Amino acid sequence: MELAAAAAALSVLLLAALVAAAPPDKYNARYDHTDVDAVLRNQRVLASYIKCMLDTGPCTPEGRELRKHMPEALRTNCDKCTDAQKKIVRKLSLHVREHQPVQWELLSKKFDPQQRYHESFQKFLDAAA
Known part of the structure; x- marks a missing residue:
């Protein structure tokens, strides 16, 4: 019984250490595995995201999260973005800029x-190449 309690306590401590080690200065990684290519292939879905961002249409949870962080991400060139989020932002931005x-x-x-952020954001987008 004592061994099980010690193992449980160790598990809680390990979990706490992992949570504490997660970078607090990054955005939530919940949507890092979004299939951005599927969004770009579906004009209806892409249009709904754009409408969400422009406050002209309803938002999905992903769209609300993106819209919420967009001003800060733009100001900081996505400094708090995970690597996956940077790739998503670059791909979506370059696609919309070119095709829409x-x-x-x-x-x-x-x-x-x-x-104010046009030039620095352009450099951020160019870093994808």
């Missing part, structure tokens, strides 16, 4: 109306 320039302009005006 009107929506890109609307998003740019909403999240960076004075274009």
Whole structure:
């Protein structure tokens, strides 16, 4: 019985150590495995995400999370993003900029109306290449 209690206590301590070791300065990694290619292939889904970001349509939980962090991510060039999130942001941004320039302009005006972050975000996007 004492061995089981010690093992349980050790498990709790290990779990606490893992949680404490998780980088507190990163966004939640819950959506890191989103299939961004599937989103880009489905114009209806992509349009709904864009509408969510522009506050012109309903949002999925993923869309709300993205919209919530977008201003800070833009200001910091996705500094709190995980590596997977950086790849997702770059891929989505480059796709929308190239294939949907009107929506890109609307998003740019909403999240960076004075274009303070335009140049630094462009460098962030170029880092994908």
